[in-house]
Amino acid sequence: MIAVGRGKIFANRQEAGRLLAAELTKYADRDDAIVLGLPRGGVPVAAEVARALHLPLDVLVVRKLGAPGQEELAIGAIGEGGVRVVNEQLVRNLGLDGGDIDRIAAREEGELRRRVSAYRGGHQALAVEDKIVLLVDDGVATGATMRAGLQALKAAGAARVIAASPVGAADSVAALEDDADEVVVLQTPEWFSAVGQWYEDFGQTTDDEVRGILAENRGTRA
Secondary structure, eight states: OOOOSSOOOBSSHHHHHHHHHTTOGGGTTOTTEEEEEOTTTHHHHHHHHHHHHTOOEEEOOEEEEEETTEEEEEEEEEETTTEEEEOHHHHHHTTOOHHHHHHHHHHHHHHHHHHHHHHHTTOOOOOOTTOEEEEEOSOBSSOHHHHHHHHHHHHTTOSEEEEEEEEBOHHHHHHHTTTOSEEEEEEOOSSOSOGGGGBSOOOOOOHHHHHHHHHHHHHHHO
16 A cells, blocks of 8 residues: 555646556556546546556446435445445444345445446446456545445456555555455545545546546547
């Protein structure tokens, strides 16, 4: 894991991606490596990593499970391939049970399917079996989304999974080591309240932007 300084403010996701790529150069030009971005905000970061390392790019769709009435509080996440990650301690603290989790997950599964269709269209997902997969997001807050993605990749037969992000909360980044073969995070500031505080420009990434990035990458590989 890499943690640099007390916390740099990135100009935007593109700059963050280029700086992240500089710490991942050992994976450049490998036939057995790919880059996956967590949509939506992780995709612009992942695109810069893929471009710098000359690797194929795709998305891995994962949906956060928000607590009832506190949707921004992640109690877990679901990912492609039927993976579900739940923060059991937080669920107990909130007084939720299995039925509550099932209902929340059922709502998010519809959006997960919609995003898979929207982002890929008729294109097949990149194969991850026996591959080194660099899973990239724009930041790690609770880590639930990244953990779900890592577990989904392992279940799909990835040979090695690397969690990569420009910034993250120290405890959440440390927890990623349970699921990743390697964790590369540029900085874990002592004071961390939200990913957006570490970007000058943290505008919302749209579905159209994600589709455009993926289409451009497919074009360069054609």
